[in-house]
Amino acid sequence: MVVAVFTLTSLSLAACGGSSPRTGGVTITLYSGQHVQTTDALVSSFEKSNPTVNVAVRSNDEDTLDAQIVAEGSRSPADVFFSENSPALEYLQQKGLLAKVSAATLAKTPSKYDSPIGDWVGVSARVSVLIYNPRLIEKSALPTRILQLANPKYKNKVAFAPGETDFQPVITAVLKAYGKNATTKWLNGLKANATSHLYPNNETVTNDVNRGLVAFGVIDQYYWYRLRAEIGAASTPSKITFFAPHDPGYVLDVSGAGVLKSSTHKAAAQRFLTFLVSAKGQEIIAHSISFEYPIASGVTTAQPETPLQELQPYPIDLAQLGTGQRAIALLREVQLL
Numbered sequence: 364m365v366v367a368v369f370t371l372t373s374l375s376l377a378a379c380g381g382s383s384p385r386t387g388g389v390t391i392t393l394y395s396g397q398h399v400q401t402t403d404a405l406v407s408s409f410e411k412s413n414p415t416v417n418v419a420v421r422s423n424d425e426d427t428l429d430a431q432i433v434a435e436g437s438r439s440p441a442d443v444f445f446s447e448n449s450p451a452l453e454y455l456q457q458k459g460l461l462a463k464v465s466a467a468t469l470a471k472t473p474s475k476y477d478s479p480i481g482d483w484v485g486v487s488a489r490v491s492v493l494i495y496n497p498r499l500i501e502k503s504a505l506p507t508r509i510l511q512l513a514n515p516k517y518k519n520k521v522a523f524a525p526g527e528t529d530f531q532p533v534i535t536a537v538l539k540a541y542g543k544n545a546t547t548k549w550l551n552g553l554k555a556n557a558t559s560h561l562y563p564n565n566e567t568v569t570n571d572v573n574r575g576l577v578a579f580g581v582i583d584q585y586y587w588y589r590l591r592a593e594i595g596a597a598s599t600p601s602k603i604t605f606f607a608p609h610d611p612g613y614v615l616d617v618s619g620a621g622v623l624k625s626s627t628h629k630a631a632a633q634r635f636l637t638f639l640v641s642a643k644g645q646e647i648i649a650h651s652i653s654f655e656y657p658i659a660s661g662v663t664t665a666q667p668e669t670p671l672q673e674l675q676p677y678p679i680d681l682a683q684l685g686t687g688q689r690a691i692a693l694l695r696e697v698q699l700l
Contacts, residue, residue: 388414388415388416388417389415389416389417389628389631390416390417391416391417391418391442391626391628391635392419392441392442393406393419393420393421393442393635394428394431394432394441394443394444394445395420395421395422395428396422396423396425396427396428396445396446396447397422397445397446397447398447398653400651400653401647401651401653401655402420402422402445405639405644405648406418408638408643408644409635409638409644412638412643413631413635416631416634418635421441424528425447425448426451428441428444428451429444429451429454429455433455433460435625436460437624437625438625439625441623441625442623442627442628442629442632442635443620443621443623443626443636444621444623445486445618445639446619447528447529448531448532448616448617448687449485449618449619449681449684450528450531450535450684450685450687451528451687452478452482452619452620452621453478453684453687454686454687454688455621456482456483457686460623460625461482461483461621461622461623461624462482462621462622462623462624462629463481464477464478464481464621464633464636465633465636465637466481468633468636468637468640471484471640471641471660472485472658472659473485473658476488476658477619477681478619478621479680479682483619483620483621484619484620484621485617485658485659486620486639486644486658486659487617487618487653487656487657488615488616488617488618488655488656489529489584489585489615489616489618489656490584490613490614490615490616490674491533491581491582491584491612491613491616492581492583492605492606493505493506493580493581493603493604493606494568494572494580494581494586494587494601495578495579495580495603496572496577496600497600497601498575498600499575499578499579500520500578500579502602502604505579505604507606507610508607508612509536509606509610509611510537510541512549512556512581513548513549513551513552513555513556514556515552515555515556517578518555518558519556519559519577520556520577520578520579521553521556521557521560521577521578521579521580521581522557522560522561522562522568522571522572522577522581523553523557523560523568523580523581524561524564524567524568525699526563526694526699527564527565528687529565529582530581531687531690531691532614532679532684532687532690533614534546534689534690534693534694535679535684535685535687536611536614536684537549537612538693539611539679539683540611540677547693547696550693550694550697551697554697554698560580562580565582565586568580568582568586569586569587569590569601570590573590573599573600573601575600582603583616584603584654584668584669585653585655587601587602587603588654588667588668589652589653589654592652592654593652608675609676609677609678611677613674613675613676613677614677614679615674620635620636621636622636639659641660642660642662644659644660645657645658645660645662648662650665650666654668656668658671
């Protein structure tokens with residue numbers, strides 16, 4: 364999702380997703396930065412399994428929802444926040460706005476994918492990759508390490524979306540590996556190489572590489588799989604490839620959910636979190652067109668992707684990925700935001 368500037372006008376969000384309102388029972392409000400189709404499928408199945416709980420979904424970019432929750436404070440109508448990336452949840456955790464997740468729910472997900480202090484639970488995962496068009500660049504000519512994207516030989520050949528919250532974990536990993544000075548130099552070089560291929564979102568990066576308008580770009584893997592599912596393999600000449608094992612450009616990030624401290628329906632909200640990491644909820648993710656990796660209850664993806672256990676990402680934990688604020692500050696410093 365794209366980093367957005369929060370204004371009071373964003374406090375008015377249309378409800379979307381979920382089934383039709385039912386009479387009786389409790390209604391919880393879900394602020395969702397996740398894919399609408401996957402969220403809708405999860406909510407619909409949860410409501411069928413929990414006939415006394417209704418879910419009202421408000422969808423927007425996760426950074427906008429973060430800012431909204433902070434602005435609303437104890438008056439927030441949100442009961443649950445469902446993010447695309449862990450920094451959005453870590454930001455709310457840092458603000459002290461999340462309630463503890465039940466131990467039984469946390470136990471369904473490997474602890475490395477959950478909040479380090481138990482304030483949110485990991486639900487799914489995604490990994491950063493290079494998308495490239497073989498008609499414009501051979502795989503052997505691609506960079507294999509993230510710092511190589513700043514090499515002048517790639518001028519006008521690389522695309523990325525600096526405002527995407529998906530890109531923040533990569534910057535944070537580079538900061539951890541090489542420090543601020545090297546990361547600043549890298550971002551300036553990448554900016555110079557991208558020139559007219561600085562895009563507003565990863566969908567545009569994916570589409571333009573696939574159409575042959577730019578040679579390669581940085582995205583999360585699911586954008587390419589989703590495009591291929593939508594337009595067919597014959598219309599998808601582009602391919603994806605990983606950075607070198609354990610390179611800082613090769614980042615595994617987690618989508619998760621947490622209950623707001625201000626929620627007036629915490630029991631029902633906790634039930635929704637439990638459902639997300641249950642076998643039933645994870646099977647929905649495993650088969651969904653969001654192409655994210657299920658990470659709980661022992662469920663594995665049913666989609667034709669590199670298995671999660673075969674990935675070799677950079678060793679950075681969720682606490683080190685943090686809130687994304689250092690990445691945002693650096694993007695602003697080099698005038699990419």
